[in-house]
Amino acid sequence: MTAPLVEMRDISIQFGGVRAVDGVSLDLMPGEVVGLLGHNGAGKSTLIKILSGAYQASSGEIRVNGEPADIRSTRDAKKYGIETIYQTLALADNIDAAGNLFLGRELMTPWGTLDEERMAAETRGVMQRLNPNFRNLTTPVRSLSGGQRQSVAIARAIHFNARILIMDEPTAALGPAETRMVADLIRQLKAEGIGIFLISHDIHDVYDLADRCAVMKNGKMVGVVRTKDLSKDDILGMIIMGKNPVTGAVVY
């Protein structure tokens, strides 16, 4: 048996009196896509920010590849191969794909100058592997489409050996064709053995991509189910009613 890429066990955090995440456990296997679902305020982003090192849990444990992981900052998380793509993408609009890929991790020549050639070549390589139709390598990302911008953000995450990718609502702002393109990217990463948490409040965004769906409500885990065992309506029921269809337990 391969060890899970990630195991989050009994994770809790509170802000003032609010238990934003309350005793939540969730794992992720290599090459697996797990949809993380729930209404606004369910605790999805907070849980994922704990994994990506932006917040620290008040209790609970995180394991990566079967070993306890000490994640106190986003830098720590990256060391464990955990990369996060936020909804805002955080791209620098006025520079091109290569500039964004290496932002803050620029390659230098032995003479201490920026190695533009090597950065451009590596960018071509990673874009070729991800999205062979991507040709706008020297265009400022401002003038790229939403799907192309998403490709650049994904390229940046995986180029530095991410094994665990967290995507917060990656298709929320995209049209149908671009959404299909991002879905293809996700399938490609999955085939490479990367594990992906796909956050959304809409089951339609994740149903066809996710191997399992984890549904949160009011900071608690309603249930983690195999997607193909349930219909979209069943999972929608979990999101709305907070009821686990297998155990019958209800989160209010």
Ligand SMILES: Nc1ncnc2c1ncn2[C@@H]1O[C@H](COP(=O)(O)OP(=O)(O)OP(=O)(O)O)[C@@H](O)[C@H]1O
């Ligand atoms: N930094 C913070 N300080 C105080 N409360 C917070 C903070 N971050 C989140 N919360 C609270 O924690 C709860 C969970 O919020 P979270 O952002 O994780 O929800 P979400 O499931 O990502 O929702 P959405 O779909 O709206 O993004 C909410 O009640 C929110 O108000």
Ligand SMILES: [Mg+2]
């Ligand atoms: Mg959120």
